[in-house]
Amino acid sequence: MAVQTKSSTYVNLVNMTATQISDPISGTIVTVQAAMKSYSMVKANTELGDTFHAAGSGLHLIYEALSSVKSRLPPEISNASLKLLDSCKAGATSSEAVFKEVSQAPSDTRLQSYTAFIKEGGRPNLVETLVGGLMKEICLLAEGCAVEVDLTALRRASDELEKMEPSVPIEQHKSDDSFSNSGSGSQYNSTGGTQNNATGNGKQFFGATFQGAVSFS
Structure with missing residues (x-):
């Protein structure tokens, strides 16, 4: 029967918590550059609004931050940081897809294309959700890898994006109304407007106006 020594156990633990990497960020940087190129094609379009352009302008900060992190990233990082790298890649890819979609639309229909x-x-x-999320993940990545880079501008831009109005109004869809009463007695439900309930015998008058004397029997 094989015996696992203390030293081999330590090696296994290290392998579980750290991953040897060669160049995990370059692909993400290239994707961000592609997003920047697409945004540069629409940055003069005023119809897209301030929030859209704030997000587009923030891509340059993301590019600079990723470049700084790349130059200081240790050869081994934790699995948690590796997941953040994957998440950054996914966020950059999604961001690039949106900016590309808008840039490829005719100049007079770019807002409609983005809205659709x-x-x-x-x-x-x-x-703003994609870019702001990517900014936060880069900050977490730098902290997790103990990379000393100045991310003040990136954090400030992320906070500002959160405070801005949505670049496209998002409708709040109500779920289908459903009511159930498994007990005894009356149940009163209203999905809006005025609700009038009659709980006893006799007639009920809603908003009625009587001229002269009125008697009820």
């Missing part, structure tokens, strides 16, 4: 894209995918596809 958001209505299909929902709030997660808003550029």
Whole structure:
């Protein structure tokens, strides 16, 4: 029977918590550059609004931050940091897809194209959501890898994006109304407007106006 020594156990633990990597960020940086290129094609379009352009302008901060992290990233990182790298890659890819979609639309229909894209995918596809989320993940990555880079501007931009109005209004869809009463007695439900309830015998008058004397029997 094989005996696992203390030293071999330590090696296994290290392998579980750290991953040897060669160049995990370059692909993400290239994707961010592609998003920047797409945004540069629409940055003069005022119809897209302040929030859209704030997110687009933030791509440059993301590029600079990723470049700084790349130059200081240790050869071994934890599995948690590796997951953050994967998440950053996914966020950059989604961001690039949205900016590319808008840039490829005719100049006079770019807002409509962006609006249609958001209505299909929902709030997660808003550029401020994607870019702001990517900014936060880069900050977490730098902290997790103990990389000393100045991310003040990135954090400030992320906070500002959170405070801005949505780049496209998001409708709040109500779920189908459903009511159930498994007990005894009356149940009163209203999905809006005025609710009038008659709990006893006799007639009930809603908003009625009587001229002269009125008697009820």
